Amino acid sequence: MQPVSAPKKADPAPSRWAYRFERLMLTPLFRLTLRVALPFAVTFGGATLWFADQDRRDDFNLMVYDLRSSVVQREEFMVKLMAVDGATDGVAEDIREVLPLDFPVSSFDLDLDRMRETIVGLDAVQSAQVRIRSGGVLQIDVVERVPVVVWRGRSELELIDREGVLVRPIGSRLDYPHLPVMAGAGADLHVEEAMTLISSLGPLMDRFRGLERIGERRWDVVLDRSQRIMLPETGAVRALERVIAMDRAVEMLDRDVVAVDMRLPQRPTLRITDGAVKELWRIRAIEVGDNK
Amino acid sequence: MIELYESQRAMRNMRKAAMQRGVIAILDVGTSKIACLVLRFDGAERMDESQGVGSMAGQSGFRVIGAATTRSRGVRFGEIVSMAEAERAIRTAVQAAQKMAQIRVDHVIACFSGAGPxxxxxxxxxxxxxxxxxxxxxxxxxxxxxxxxxxxxxxxxxxxxxxxxxxxxxxxxxxxxxxxxxxxxxxxxxxVDAQAVQNLAQCVKRCDLELAGIANSAYVSGISGLVEDEQELGAACVDIGGGTTSVSIFLKKHMIYADTVRMGGDHITGDISLGFQVPIATAERIKSFYGGLFATGRDDSEMIQIGGDTGDWEHDRREISRAELIGIMRPRVDEILEEVRARLDAAGFEHLPSQQIVLTGGSSLIPGLDGLASRILGQQVRLGRPMRVHGLPQAATSAGFAASVGLCLFAAHPQDEWWDFEIPMDRYPARSLKRAVQWFRDNW
Incomplete structure (x- = not known):
């Protein structure tokens, strides 16, 4: 048996449109568009359309906020109290004042770097570490500035630390009797040198009253009885040591001397009181033999 | 003359553009098959012209990335006779090759054998x-x-x-x-016949492709079928295709003669079909499987079922001997080769220093053809296969693809044609800028 009508043989040729479509699909740019640009455009356009409505936007923002707070407000992340270590009471109080936190607060809401900078910004604080300790404690470790000298500035007394930074102003010199005093403009920039001078005073320590910065360039050591040792700009310590040596040798400072001028180190000069000058003249006259 | 070459120049520019883009398609429009190869030009290792043909025979610059063949329709004697049919066949081939290459091609270099060169x-x-x-x-x-x-x-x-x-x-x-x-x-x-070229161009255009070049298949199968010394010393390439047999003569690496015999393998098939009263498809199958040109005693006893589906038992059970088949094929092949001989004689082939003849094309695969050809065409006959190019599938390496492969080589290394040289000054329009520049160059 053979079929009445032979089945029509399928034409292997693609139809014109199938051919064009296949060529289009083989175009690199078109394929890229289809694979990348189109999904992007659809996603972006859909999202834009959806968010075009204010209510949906609000809902979305609210949802995001809720989601965030549900994580942030967990018990594990809450900070309940603040501990300040290494600070005296007054400074600790200041720190609590400049960090207005009402506990409990989430650790996500604490900006530790900002807090640290705020604390370091206080005069009395040299450095600080801020961290959140386990157990919900905000731990603040403070290193305070140590005042080494009282500086009589233009208007008031100030405590200065070794780096010349103001620790705090004080009302009375008598509150800090153990600290040396210095005066004069620009003295705070040379605290280090001043401390060296004071430490090399040696036997003069008990007569020492203070240091004065003269003309923002050199030091005067002020002793009791208003005696002054005027030191040069450079080599001040050495000059001071020479004065001490002279004092030891001839007890110079015990005499009626107003000032020892060491500003020219090779030519120490003494200034003596008026009475002493007259006495000196008198003795000279006797020596010369002019006894009128 | 210049007007005549405008389209050729345009095609040459288009080919350059396609080479820049890196992908070009090769279309061999034959009578029995249409082959499409997609070439990718890497641009690297471009041959230096002055060094002649190197070890890779100048084909290192490109690679075949797609190949497809389809049965040809609407083409007779190497000319398009039915536009719609041929267009669909070209579409089939191009689409399959594109699919294999995974890239879209826009530029096509085509070759055809007919149109009475x-x-x-x-x-x-x-x-x-x-x-x-x-x-x-x-x-x-x-x-x-x-x-x-x-x-x-x-x-x-x-x-x-x-x-x-x-x-x-x-x-x-x-x-x-x-x-x-x-x-x-x-x-x-x-x-060639202008109408055939226009038909082909129209056909390619209807497939949304741009024609970037056109060549005669006699020329391109000579490029791929002849080896270098043959091209140099003088040789003829006989491309026995389906509907036509193309003849081209090369000397000093230039084609100096080309012609077409309007007979080919399809005529052998037609003879078999006519002689044994079988359909063309059966005849083609018998020719490919059992065909030959020299009968031996054994061929008398080798019987071939030729079948049929008429329902008549006697008719459907017919058998022929191979000797009979050879007896039908041989005269036609003789005739084709005699024709080729006549064309070669007309071209003065016997005056060339070397008279090598290379047989290629699909019908050159008939067993015994070289023996028969050496009797008719002369002693120096060999069967040629196209040279290997990068990435060519095994299925496309037989002698039937000589023209396709030659077209690849032609696309990669086109020979300078008349329209590739400068246009003489006096042919330029009088107000041309180029002419002014030339005048300055001449006078300073």
Whole structure:
């Protein structure tokens, strides 16, 4: 048996449109568009359309906020109290004042770097570490500035630390009797040198009253009885040591001397009181033999 | 003459553009099959022209990334006779090749065998301007060739200068910069039926492709079928295809003659079909499986079922001996080869220094063809296969793909044709900027 009508043989040729479509699909740019640009455009356009409505936007923002707070407000992340270590009471109080936190607060809401900078910004604080300790404690470790000298500035007394930074102003010199005093403009920039001078005073320590910065360039050591040792700009310590040596040798400072001028180190000069000058003249006259 | 070459120049520019983009398709429109290869040009390792053919025979620059073959429809004698059918066949081949290459091709170089190619030998000579031969002198000598009247409705397909002579020195390949007085040239011009070319162009255009070049298949199968020394010393390439047999003669690496015999494998099939009263498809199958040209005693006893589906038992059970089959095939092959002999004689093939004949094309696979051909065409006959190119699938390496492969080589290394040289100055429009530039160059 053979079929009445032979089945029509399928034409292997693609139809014109199938051919064009296949060529289009083989175009690199078109394929890229289809694979990348189109999904992007659809996603972006859909999202834009959806968010075009204010209510949906609000809902979305609210949802995001809720989601965030549900994580942030967990018990594990809450900070309940603040501990300040290494600070005296007054400074600790200041720190609590400049960090207005009402506990409990989430650790996500604490900006530790900002807090640290705020604390370091206080005069009395040299450095600080801020961290959140386990157990919900905000731990603040403070290193305070140590005042080494009282500086009589233009208007008031100030405590200065070794780096010349103001620790705090004080009302009375008598509150800090153990600290040396210095005066004069620009003295705070040379605290280090001043401390060296004071430490090399040696036997003069008990007569020492203070240091004065003269003309923002050199030091005067002020002793009791208003005696002054005027030191040069450079080599001040050495000059001071020479004065001490002279004092030891001839007890110079015990005499009626107003000032020892060491500003020219090779030519120490003494200034003596008026009475002493007259006495000196008198003795000279006797020596010369002019006894009128 | 310039108007005639506008389209050729446009095609050459399009081919350059396609090479820049890196992908070009090769379309061999044959009578029995349409082959499409997709080439990718890497651009690397471009051959230096001056070094001749290197180890890779100049094909290192491209790679075949897609290949497809389909049965041809609407093509007879290498010419398109049914546009719609041929267009669909081309579409099939191009789509399959594109799919394999995974890339879209827009530019196509096509070749076809029909359209009655006719060869003309042209010569021209001019006095050289100044002492050295310049580009302009070459342009002038090319335009000085007196073009014969090749008739209405025909178009120049190839026009290649094959030889330059300066004074009494002949055989120059590149006379530029040489000193002499009289420059003369020999040119080979191939004309084909303009309508066939237009049909093919139209067909390609209807497939949304751009025609970036067109070549005669006799020429391109010569490029791939002949090895270098054959091309140099003189050889003929006989491409026995489905509907036509193309003949091309090469000398000094230039084609100097091409012609077509309008007979081929399809005629053998037709003879078998007619002789044994079998359908064409069966005849084709019998020819491919059992065909031969020399009968031996054994062939009398080798019986071939030729079948049929008429329902008549006697008719459907027919058997033929192989000797009978050979008896039908042989006269037709004889006839084809005699025709080829006549064309070669007409071209003066016997005067060439070497008379190598290379048989290629799908029908050259008939067993015993080389033996028969050596009786008719001369002693130096061999069967040629196309040379191997990168990435060509195994299925496309047989002799039937000589034209396709040759077209690949042609696309990669096109020979300079007339329209690739400069246009002589006096042919430019009077107000052309180029002409002004040339005037300045000449006068300073």
């Amino acid at each position: 006719r060869s003309y030998g042209l010569d021209g000579s001019v006095e050289v301007n100044g002492t050295e031969v310049t580009e302009q002198d070459i342009a002038r000598v090319l335009s000085a060739c007196d073009v014969p009247n090749f008739g209405e409705g025909r178009e120049v397909l190839h026009a290649q200068p094959v030889n330059f002579a300066l004074d009494h020195r002949s055989g120059l390949i590149d006379p530029r910069g040489q000193v002499g007085h009289t420059l003369s040239t020999d040119m080979h011009m191939l004309t």
